[in-house]
Amino acid sequence: MTHNTFPDRGLLLRSLRTLVEIESPSSDRAAVSRVMDVVEGWARELGGEGHALPGGSRDFTFRVREGEPYVLVLTHADTVWPVGTLARMPWRQEGERLYGPGTYDMKAGIVGLFCALRAIREAGSWPRGGIKVLLSPDEEIGSPASRQHIEAAARGARAVLVVEPPVSDTHHLKTGRKGTGQFTLDLTGISSHAGNRPELGASAITAAAQATLELQALADPVQGTTVSAGLVRGGSAVNVIPEHCRLDLDVRVASAAEAERIDRAIRAWRPRDERVRVQVSGGLNRPPFEQRPETLALFEQARSIAADLGFTLGHETVGGGSDGNFTAPIAPTLDGLGAPGDGAHAAHEHVRLDHWPDHVRLLRRLLEEV
Numbered sequence: 001m002t003h004n005t006f007p008d009r010g011l012l013l014r015s016l017r018t019l020v021e022i023e024s025p026s027s028d029r030a031a032v033s034r035v036m037d038v039v040e041g042w043a044r045e046l047g048g049e050g051h052a053l054p055g056g057s058r059d060f061t062f063r064v065r066e067g068e069p070y071v072l073v074l075t076h077a078d079t080v081w082p083v084g085t086l087a088r089m090p091w092r093q094e095g096e097r098l099y100g101p102g103t104y105d106m107k108a109g110i111v112g113l114f115c116a117l118r119a120i121r122e123a124g125s126w127p128r129g130g131i132k133v134l135l136s137p138d139e140e141i142g143s144p145a146s147r148q149h150i151e152a153a154a155r156g157a158r159a160v161l162v163v164e165p166p167v168s169d170t171h172h173l174k175t176g177r178k179g180t181g182q183f184t185l186d187l188t189g190i191s192s193h194a195g196n197r198p199e200l201g202a203s204a205i206t207a208a209a210q211a212t213l214e215l216q217a218l219a220d221p222v223q224g225t226t227v228s229a230g231l232v233r234g235g236s237a238v239n240v241i242p243e244h245c246r247l248d249l250d251v252r253v254a255s256a257a258e259a260e261r262i263d264r265a266i267r268a269w270r271p272r273d274e275r276v277r278v279q280v281s282g283g284l285n286r287p288p289f290e291q292r293p294e295t296l297a298l299f300e301q302a303r304s305i306a307a308d309l310g311f312t313l314g315h316e317t318v319g320g321g322s323d324g325n326f327t328a329p330i331a332p333t334l335d336g337l338g339a340p341g342d343g344a345h346a347a348h349e350h351v352r353l354d355h356w357p358d359h360v361r362l363l364r365r366l367l368e369e370v
C-alpha cells in the first residue's frame with residue numbers, strides 16, 4: 001500500500017459520518033451501544049474478537065495471545081453532546097473541515113484507528129503480542145464503569161496508545177495530563193431570623209465564602225495546581241441566616257504529591273464559626289498523568305516516524321484528563337493519536353481532513369513498530 005493511497009480519504013469521511021450521525025451522550029447507554037455495535041462490526045470484519053465487559057465497555061482483540069504483552073489502544077464511544085444536537089449542529093464538510101458533535105473528541109480517533117488496523121491486516125504486519133482495543137462508554141463523565149477494565153488491560157500491555165485528539169490546531173501529542181477532581185463541601189449551620197436574632201444563627205453561606213477564599217488559595221501555579229469554586233448553592237430566604245450551603249470545587253494537579261497535599265487540606269478544612277458543620281465528599285477521579293521517561297521514549301519513536309512521513313510532531317502536557325491518566329502509572333502511555341482539529345466540547349468542533357491522513361499513517365506505523 002503506497003503513501004498516496006493510504007488512508008482512503010473517502011473511507012475516512014464516510015466512516016466518520018456514520019459514527020457522528022449516531023448521537024451518543026454518556027448518559028444514554030442505549031445510544032452509546034449503537035456506536036459500539038458499528039465499531040464491533042468493523043472489528044469482526046478484521047478478524048477481531050469482541051467481548052462485552054460489565055458496565056458497558058467492550059474490548060476487541062487482534063492476534064492477542066495469553067501471557068504475551070500486547071499494544072493497548074484506548075477509545076471511547078460517548079460524547080458530551082445530548083441527543084438532538086445534530087439538528088442544530090449537523091454533520092457537514094466545509095473545505096477541509098469536518099464538523100459535527102463528537103467528530104474531534106473522539107469519533108475520528110476511532111475511525112483512524114480502524115483504517116490503520118485494516119492496513120495492518122492487509123499487510124499482515126500485526127505487532128508481536130497483538131493489539132487490544134478498549135472501547136469505553138463513559139469517558140466524558142470520568143470513566144466510573146470502565147476504569148477497572150482500563151487498568152486491568154494496561155497491566156498486560158507493553159504500550160498504551162490513546163486516540164484522543166492531538167492538541168487543538170497542532171501536530172502536538174499529549175505526553176502528560178493533569179489529574180482532575182471534584183470536591184463537594186456540604187455546610188450546615190443554624191438558621192435564625194436575620195433581623196431579630198442574627199446572633200443565634202450560624203451562616204452556612206459565610207462559611208462557604210470563607211472556604212472559597214481559603215481553598216482557592218491552595219492553588220500553586222508553579223506546580224500546575226488549580227482550585228476553583230465553580231458552583232455554590234445555599235440559603236432559603238433573604239431574611240434568614242442560612243442553614244445550608246453546598247460548594248463544588250474543581251481541582252487539577254500535575255503531580256501525585258500535589259494531589260495528596262490538596263486532598264488532605266480540603267478534608268482538614270474547618271469553618272471559623274465552629275457551629276457550622278462541614279461534610280466533604282468527592283475527590284480526585286483521575287490521577288495525574290505525569291510526564292515520564294517511558295512516555296517520552298514512545299514520543300521519540302512517534303516523532304521519528306512522523307519525520308519519515310514528512311511532518312513535524314511536537315508534544316505537550318495538558319490540563320484536561322483522559323483515560324490515559326489511568327494507564328500512565330501502569331504502562332508507557334502516549335496520548336493524542338487521534339485526528340487533528342479543534343473545538344472539543346464546543347460548537348465549532350471539527351476535524352481537519354487535510355491533516356488527518358498523516359496522523360492515521362503515524363498511528364499505523366506506531367502500532368506496527370512499538
Ligand SMILES: [Zn+2]
Nearest residue numbers: 105106139164
Ligand atoms: Zn475524548
